[in-house]
Amino acid sequence: MTAAPSPHRSVLLEEALEGLGLKGNDRVIDATFGRGGHSREILRRMGSDGALLALDKDPEAIASPEADSLREDKRFELRHLSFTGIEALAEAKGWAGRVDAVLMDLGVSSPQLDQAERGFSFMREGPLDMRMNTMEGPTAAEWLMTVSQQELAEVLWTYGEERFSRRIAEAIVSERNKAPIATTKDLVRLIEGVVKGRDPHKHPATRTFQAIRIALNEELSGLERGLCSALEVLRPGGRLVVIAFHSLEDRMVKRFFRDQERGWRAGEPIPLLGRIHQGRLHRIGKAIKPSFEEVRANVRSRSAVMRIAEKI
DSSP states (O other): OOOOOOOOOTOOOOOHHHHHHHSSOOEOOOOOOOTTHHHHHHTTTTTTTTTEEEEEHHHHHHHHHHHHHHHSSSSSSEEOGGGGGHHHHHHHHTTTTTTEEEEEOOOOHHHHOOGGGGOOOSSSSOOOOOOOOOOOOOOOOHHHHHHHHHOOOHHHHHOOHHHHHHHHHHHHHHHTTTOOOOOOHHHHHHHHHTTSOTTTTTTTTTHHHHHHHHHHHTTTHHHHHHHHHHHHEEEEEEEEEEEOOOHHHHHHHHHHHHHHHHHHOOOOOOOGGGGOOOEEEEEEESBHHHHHHHHOOOGGGOOOEEEEEEOO
């Protein structure tokens, strides 16, 4: 029996809105629209002359009923675009250096996890897809048919911190020589046959699914480009709020905020994109995590970490 889809809940909603520091008629970018929970609340608190530009690279998010309900608001615009394109889009709109706040809510949404045909969840039988943007790029099944054993092991170790990475990579390559690994359950069964001494609190396929998804969608390299772009479009005093859902993302956000706060120092490697600068961000407060009450109401929020910074 297929489990009922989980209702979509925007994680750290009130904390994110407070972190954005909205004043009224702001220019805001919601870089990860999802199902519009954050966007809807931003609009509710925004003045009549404010403007909200929302982005998402998932075509299903763009076509969702939640998106349609917000399109009636003249202050709202939604684009099918990854947040790596923020800077170019802001330039085209005349928003470069004039944006009051940017919100980036990373990770996989509940609707994506709950749709078996998307292939994100090891708990549901479906085609092994895992693409955030279903309109481009290879599926996870196609990628697993061509990736080398060494590269696959490195992906599982680096992005999933999977201690059985070599064994799993070897088993995948061995199996694909016999038959394609076409569904989520095909991959789950293979991993269950390899991973021994399981963590009782974590499914043995958790780390592998996470690692393949991150690699397939180039999530970490895209995050670094997105953070740089968000910083460029903000005005001085503008806020950047980022919600991460696993340690690799959060470490990258934490390092980016730290490095942008202290600036480039002589003798160090040239910063990303060759931009040599003094400190450009000021971190606001400490990392924020969901309350006990929020985690109890929405278990998927348990790993969330939110960080806030202000452009100098």
